[in-house]
Amino acid sequence: MSEVPSMDEAVSSGQGAPPLVIDIRGATKVFNPGKSNQVEALDEIDLSVGPGEFITLIGPSGCGKSTLLRLVASLIPPSTGTVQVNAKPAEQARLDRDYGMAFQTAGLFDWRTVTKNIELPLELMGWSRGARRRRAAEMLELVKLSEFANHHPSELSGGMQQRVAIARALSFSPSLLLMDEPFGALDEMTREHMQDELLRIWKETETTVVFVTHSIPEAVYLSTQVVVMSPRPGGIASVIDVDLGDRNASTRDDPAFFTKVTEVRTALRKVEE
Amino acid sequence: MPSTDTMADTDDPLVREHRIKQQAAQEQRRDAVVRVVRQTVTFVVFLGLLAGLYTGYKAFGQAIDDRQHDWAVVGSVLPRTDDLNMPPVSEIFGQFGETPGGQDQIYVKILFDEALFTLREAFAGFMVGLVIGMAIALALAQWRRLEQGLLPYVIASQTIPLIAIAPIIVIWGRKNFDVFPWEWQDWMSVSVIATYLTFFPVAVNGLRGLQSPRPENKELMESYAASWSQTLWRLRLPASLPYLFAALKIAATASIVGAVVGEISAGVEGGLGRRILREAFNYTTGPDRLFASVLGAAVLGIFVFLVVTAVERLVVGNQTQESTT
């Protein structure tokens, strides 16, 4: 994974400096300010995420989970406050291609083969053809889709498309992976399967992940930290640490797992009131 | 790398799901072949039916002697059925093999050469129209203000019957188009009309196509800090192709219409349009030749449509969207 030279600067979040991957201070977001349809989406968000963490954002509809994710991605600017990624402004992190993104729909380009889809960010970053091919092959192996390299997305099932999207997001070894309900459209069995895949990849690549979800079990199963958000305006209600060790087939039946699920659920109930 | 077959007993549920999907796709491909065959057959049957209907109506009209009596429908609302108005199908088709007086080629060869001439006019106009249309679409997609301001005029431009002022364009071309490094020829003026008819569907559908990428795809490109041209070439243009081809089918047909009619009204010699006009003048001596030349124009129109459809299959493949203009 790490033998790509051109990415080394981007990945180096921890050159002795305080190893925060994400550092948000007092960020607010107001849409259409001063107009009749003004919406206060986020209010006074403080959040810091260290390297290698798996953070889940969970909360009721309209709590600004996706907005917060887009703030980190610098797809939208904060109204006030600062968002820093790898100790620099989020905008700069975006320009440096510090993070990969995955969305609810896989969002693959229909006209590109699986390989070419994974190569897309590498193309944009000016990698040579050979390096792209090699990296795409590695990524395909990582998500176990090598035999589908030359298929078009429309020939793949939903879960497989999502795997390609993850491979695409990770292809340039970003230090940060941002995921917006990536498994929301999958059926339950596929979903659990994909969760295991994601955890395996996360461990292999040592990437930091921010993951938006609606599902409490999913949040608990995946994360090292669950961030519970409250609605209108969106804010962080509580941060729950999850320490369940290595996940495996029995984790989902583990009493400790259920305890955490209940804890998150209780926090969410409080938020709804 | 294991082949698809040796992986048959995989326990990955996603791969198993994919197998089922692949089988469905295979069946779909087989269906596509069946469809093409069936459509060809229906087309032939349709032509036969049309000929039968024509012949039947003619026979009916002759039987009730529509010239002698003032019938309410036959020979008044519907055309008269004598050989001058409705030459028999056999004679229309027979005309293709005959050599008209003063010519040394059979009629179908003459029509073919003239169709090529018209096709050249149409193609030149089509290509220029494609470039102009895409340029407009790009500009409108780039600046929303411009879209709001200009799009109504792009639409309004099509209500200007430029075909009807073809003679003006020819005169204009002779006088004013000497800025080009080549000598302006009359057929190029006809191409201008084809261009005018082509740019519009391309601009309107091109705009829709360029705007068609889903928000998450645009966000993805943004998250890569992709430049404007990178987003254009890798996302917007490929996404616009299905829309663009829907427009190109219309535009190809329109360019033929523009060329045929342009030739007629501009008095440009050598093409199918001029041929139709000449046969219309000589109608009383050879009505079957007029019908044959009109059929030639019909074949040319369908031909360019099929060519664009074939190119679409090659370029866009199976991901064609149904988009209407």
Added chain:
Amino acid sequence: MNTLKGFSAPIVTGVVLLGLWQGVLALLDPQGFVLPAPSEIVGALIDNWDEVFQGARITGFVVVSGLIAGIILGILAALLVTRFRTANETITPLAVAVNAVPIIALAPIFNNWFGLTSPRSNQAIVVALVFFPIFINTTRGLSQVDRSQIELMESYAASRSRITREVRIPNAMPFFFTALKLAASLAVIAAIVAEYFGGRQDALGPMITQSAGLTRYDEAWAAVLAGTLIGAVLYFAVLLLERVAMPWNSLIRAQSGDQ
């Protein structure tokens, strides 16, 4: 307020375009130029008002009558074809191909059928030209229906005609209006070009070609302007009709326009 804002951009653009056109011609004053300044065209329109108005009336009648007949035939054919699945699957692609035929080339034949000086041959051209886009698009709209909506209606044991009325026709509306907008401007062009081959000699088509032949370009363009106005009036009539027939559609558009 919002509608006012929507109109302001086109108006500003229009004024700028007209000003540019007039200004460039005034500055360069090209000799023998075939595109007169807007002021000259409007002047010619006023000077020849009676003839142009008469021509517009004749051509307008051909356009509107042909348009209405083409729409009715197109819708009837679409309803008929969608009753039978196989008919739909075979005839619709056929119609798409036949639509590629340059129908205007039929004008000489129609002239012989319906009389050289009768507007009937012009109407026939308009009908044939309008028929195909209306038929093709309406058929698509009637058949490309969300499966689940049909299944919902079937679960209520709704009759076939009821399903057509409640689901298929509303679904076909946007398709129909898209085609109608196209057909409305096509109809004007078709009528004027058809008039060039035959029909009444005081219609807009002959007026354009005769004036152009006498190099009275301002008069030719005045007649073109009249044709353009007919097209524009029809286009806006269709827009209005669309609003009335599909109030839900403009609502959806307004909402999605917000984002």
